[in-house]
Amino acid sequence: MEVIRNFPDSELLGNLRSGQRMEETIKAIYRGHFEGLCWYVMNNNGSRQDAEDIFQEVLVSFIDVVQRDKFRGESSVKTFLFSLNRYTWLNELKRRGRAQVREERYEKGQERVELDTSHYIAGREEKAELLRIVGELGETCRKILVLFYYENLSMKEILERTEYETEQVVRNKKYKCLKQLEQMLNANPALKETLKNLIHG
Amino acid sequence: MDNSTPNMPEDLVRLLDNELAVEEKAELESRLAADPQLQQDFDSLLCTRAAIRQYGLQQQVSSIHLQMMEEMKEQPGKRISPVRKIFRYSAAVAAGILLIVGGFFAYQFFTLTPGKVFSAQYQSFELATVRGAVNESAVEKAFRDKNYTEVIRLHDAGTEAGIKTEFLNGAAALELKDNAKAITSFNRVISLNKEAGTTSFRDEAEYYLALSYIAAKDYKSALGLLKKIGDDPQHLYTSKVTAGLLRQVRILSWH
Numbered sequence: 001m002e003v004i005r006n007f008p009d010s011e012l013l014g015n016l017r018s019g020q021r022m023e024e025t026i027k028a029i030y031r032g033h034f035e036g037l038c039w040y041v042m043n044n045n046g047s048r049q050d051a052e053d054i055f056q057e058v059l060v061s062f063i064d065v066v067q068r069d070k071f072r073g074e075s076s077v078k079t080f081l082f083s084l085n086r087y088t089w090l091n092e093l094k095r096r097g098r099a100q101v102r103e104e105r106y107e108k109g110q111e112r113v114e115l116d117t118s119h120y121i122a123g124r125e126e127k128a129e130l131l132r133i134v135g136e137l138g139e140t141c142r143k144i145l146v147l148f149y150y151e152n153l154s155m156k157e158i159l160e161r162t163e164y165e166t167e168q169v170v171r172n173k174k175y176k177c178l179k180q181l182e183q184m185l186n187a188n189p190a191l192k193e194t195l196k197n198l199i200h201g
Numbered sequence: 202m203d204n205s206t207p208n209m210p211e212d213l214v215r216l217l218d219n220e221l222a223v224e225e226k227a228e229l230e231s232r233l234a235a236d237p238q239l240q241q242d243f244d245s246l247l248c249t250r251a252a253i254r255q256y257g258l259q260q261q262v263s264s265i266h267l268q269m270m271e272e273m274k275e276q277p278g279k280r281i282s283p284v285r286k287i288f289r290y291s292a293a294v295a296a297g298i299l300l301i302v303g304g305f306f307a308y309q310f311f312t313l314t315p316g317k318v319f320s321a322q323y324q325s326f327e328l329a330t331v332r333g334a335v336n337e338s339a340v341e342k343a344f345r346d347k348n349y350t351e352v353i354r355l356h357d358a359g360t361e362a363g364i365k366t367e368f369l370n371g372a373a374a375l376e377l378k379d380n381a382k383a384i385t386s387f388n389r390v391i392s393l394n395k396e397a398g399t400t401s402f403r404d405e406a407e408y409y410l411a412l413s414y415i416a417a418k419d420y421k422s423a424l425g426l427l428k429k430i431g432d433d434p435q436h437l438y439t440s441k442v443t444a445g446l447l448r449q450v451r452i453l454s455w456h
Contacts (some may be wrong), residue, residue, distance in 0.1 A: 023265060030269040052266065059262050064255070123224050127259065134256040142256075148218075150257025175214060182249040195248040198255075 006032060016066040017089070019152060029059060033078060037085040047069045047091060058084045060194060064198070076079065092124060126194040133184050141177035148174055208240070217246045230246060309452050318449050319416045322441065326372040326405065338364045349373035354384070364393050368402040375409060380417040404430075408438035418452035 007015070009026050014023040034055055041051035061084055065071050071080065134142060140162070147153045147161060155167040155174075164170045185192050214220050216229050216432055233240045286297035329346055340361050355361060356370035371386030389412035394403045414423035427450065431442035 024260065026262060027269060030265070030273075034273070035267065052270065056262050056266050058260075060255070061271050063258055063262075128257070130252055131256055131259060134252060145253045146257040146260070149253040150261075158371050178246070178249055179215065181252065182245055185249055185252060186245065191252075192245075192248055195251045195255075196244065199244075199247055200359045 011070065012077060013066055013073070016063050019067070026059065026063075029062075029077075029081075030055075033081050036078075037081060040082070040085055041089050045093065046088065050089075050092070053091050054085060054185065057088050060127070061088070068198075083150070088124075095124070127192055129188065129191050133188065134181065136184065137177065137181055140173070141180060144170065145173050145177050145181065204374045208293075213239075213243050213246055216243070218433065234374070251276040268384060269370065307451070307454070311453065313449060313452050315415050315418055315453055318446070318453065319412055322415075322446065323375075323412055325376060326369075328369075338366070340369050344373060347376075349376045356386075364390055364397075364399070364401045367393065370405055371413075372409060375413055378416070380413050384410060384417060404437035407436075408441065415450065415453070419452075420450050423451050424454065 008026060012028065037055055037058065038048070038051040038122060041054050042048060046054070061079065061083060062071075075083070123180045137145075144158060147158045148155075153161075154169050156175075159167050159170050162170060164201065165174055185195070212221070212225070212229055216226060221229065222287045226252065262403055268280045326360060329340055337345075338361050340352055340355045343349075343355060350373075351371035352369055354371075356366055367386050371383045374380075374382035376388060387406040390402050390406035391410070394400055394406075402406065411423050411426040411430065414420070424447065427442050427447060430438050431447070433439055
């Protein structure tokens, strides 16, 4: 049976920064914050599905911000997630043309958190475009690139998870896949610009 | 490695993958600083890697999201272990019971008075009627006529001394709310019986003495006597001593 535990903020942030125990840590964030953030969206013209989608976006943005050392720790994880959630949901509402939400007033401190972090966060459309492009890459390429660049596995470990015969073959395949993806991104300057902003944010 | 790709020099990928030796890395970084096109190529690689990481993260979150939605569907609200759930429900039930019991006792504590307890238990003593009785004493007649002042006067006059007269004197005093006199008379009935080795009006005297103690707010004496009556199945008044009465006297003693 899976052991369920809560993490203090410091341990949670440490895990996200190092990439260690990611699954356990993300689950802890779900258990600790999903219902509260979900409630906010559902009480502001959102459906349950909206709330779930927004939470996933918030989580990706939060982990991204933490991993790029942009989380300054001036607020608790809970406060930060709440601000991200509100920011993401309001952007979505605006996108849907609900102009009246722009009139909504917020407490000063909370607004500051939003403004400080907003330029580190990729928009919903950019994320969807990214998924589409990487999705077009082909399953083998996606697998090798994700294992190497996201899961930080060595060539030897990737070899064990693929049907290739040698590490060198895997290395060559990874190189070609990287080039292919680079070309696909070059064909989408808007997305590339977003990625640049994320890197240099 | 495949070096046939003109726009992606091998060294840039090795730099991206952090596979260059220290000297090689320093040299390539110098070249990047001096060559904007090379830097642009490297930025392009950085963007590609960022895209993969974003994708990987989104996929991982999406996969965990499905698991978590299943988990939350199974156990709405916070996930707690069965043992903890049982403990939580038990605690809630216990707290509810405690609240009801506590409320009951608090209500009793603040509303209970010796007068209420006394009135609930007290019934005027009535002499047994013997058909065709002609030898009724003056004290008995006065008591039957509810002339309690006369009962006391006759008792004090000493013309009809005896256990029965003593008991009727106590009962009359209790009717007149002279608790001290009642207590003295009932105690005397008990001692006279003890001395004589008899039980005449003894049970009656003990029960009415206990009620007299309650009326006089001597709860400790009342409780001791009531327990004795309650513990004796042969006692005439044993059924009168209930757990409720004992609890009420205890509560009165906390005032």
